[in-house]
Amino acid sequence: MLTKAQKQLPTPNSDFYHLANTLNADERAVLHKVRTFMESKVQPIINKYWVEDAFPFELLPAFKELNLAGVGIEGHGCAGGNQLLVGLVAMEMARVDSSFATFFGVHSGLAMGSIAIAGTEEQKQKWLPPMARMEKIGCFGLTEPLVGSGAGGGLTTTAKREGDTWVLNGQKRWIGNAPWCDISIIWARDVDDNQVKGFIVENKTTPGFTVEKMENKIALKVVQNGQITMKDCRIPEANHLGAGTQSFRDTARVLRGTRYLVGWETTGCQMGAYENALKYAQERLQFGKPIGSFQIIQDLLAKMLGNITACQCMVARTARLADEGKLTDQQSALAKAFTTSKTRETVTWARELLGGNGILVDYNVARFFADAEALYSYEGTYQMQHLIVGKEITGFSAFI
Known part of the structure; x- marks a missing residue:
């Protein structure tokens, strides 16, 4: 039972520098819609599906109604919007479940993005509208x-x-x-x-x-x-995707955007781990006091929030560069490498804060702790991203 004082404690909030407030009113409404869906529909059931290695197909009808597919892609029935909105949507999804964010990113970012970037006009007209309606995944x-x-x-x-x-x-x-x-x-x-x-x-x-x-x-x-x-x-x-796909450079054009999008997803993964750990620290009693009142716990929480905020600022800047058409492969690679490494730190601290309960899925931290390992590796390994950056800043290629 929580005391009256505990009930008045701050609500866990990992957007410490109010990044979402940089969106306009319409964009914030989209983000609110995503948060509401993830918290009301996904959160109550996702642990069960995660344990069972299963996908919650029952959620798809309601998810389709959000009209999010093709966010960041203009025309052909797609949701449109700028790259900051794209990133914040991914972050909001991953804040509740990284798997659901990945499912959406693969469909909307990689599959639809490939057609939008490299397809002919005829291919866009044929495939993007049904994919935007999520009739085709x-x-x-x-x-x-x-x-x-x-x-x-x-x-x-x-x-x-x-x-x-x-x-x-x-x-x-x-x-x-x-x-x-x-x-x-x-x-x-x-x-x-x-x-x-x-x-x-x-x-x-x-x-x-x-x-x-x-x-x-x-x-x-x-x-x-x-x-x-x-x-x-x-x-x-x-x-055959349009005349643009004649070399791996065209594949790389797709990956440039989705690689830094992983940065948003990993940042959301950190946010979910942090907010659940903070809530636990506010409620868990030891020695007659909430553990959140202990110095070592506050130190862990502050370090987590620092990682999250640094990653948020980094990926927000990459989004602006992408909107300006200035984002490079090297900038995207650095964002992916940095955010995934910081995610590993953050989720480890969150698991540590929960002690033994940190390895139980029921407490909503173990899932983020495990999922971070996949995020660390996919869309190119940490070391590969650093070699991309290293070649750019030194002028020497270390690739073999």
Whole structure:
């Protein structure tokens, strides 16, 4: 039972520098809509689904009504908006559950973003409206069983032009949404010119296209990851992403935006861990007092909030650069590396603050602690991001 004094304690709030207030009224209304959905619909059930390695399909009808898909993409029925709004939406989702934020980021950012950035006008008109309505859900197939960070020069999935069709062969791994979605953006190496090209594959109607759900993960367990196998999959030329996708540079254009978007997601992951840890510290009694009144606990909480605020400021600046068309691959890489490393620190401190309860999913910190490990690695490893930055600032390439 909480005392009267405890009930009047500050409500946990990880937006210490009021970043959300930099949005206009309409954008803040969108953010409020996201927070309401995540807290009222996702929060009450997400631990159960996380433990069971399952996705809460029951939430999709209500989620579709938010009309968020394609946020940051203008036209073709997409939600639109600036990149700060895109980031804050991702952060709000990850503040409650990183898996749900990842599901949305894969669909709206990677799959829809690939078509918006690299597709022809005809492809945009055909695919973006139903994806914006979430009648068609997408995934993004780049990573392979033996190819992760080296995708730029080492893709083993091949594409061979035969008349008006392309024949795809190979495998993709760790592909979020793949076991159940409708559309896959598959990146493959053209055997004739050795360039990476993108293709829109209709999962459920393409012969030779199969997906096996990956099991036994310890992080992002709600996201359904799949291993895709393609055996002589014939894709019409109309589904070959537009003339822009003639090299890996075009893939990199998509990744530039989604890589720093991971920074927003990891910042949200920190926020969720911190706010739950702070609430616990306000309520948990030891030696007759809330542990939040102890110096060592306040030190942990202040360090967590410092990490969160630094990351928020960093990703907010990358969003502004993106809106101005000035964001570079190197800036995106630094944001991804820095925020994910700080997330590891923050969620570790949150788990530490809860003691033994920190490893129980019921207390809403263990899930963030585990999910941070996946965020640290996907969209390019920490070390790979630093090599991208290192080449830029020294003038020397350390890539082998």
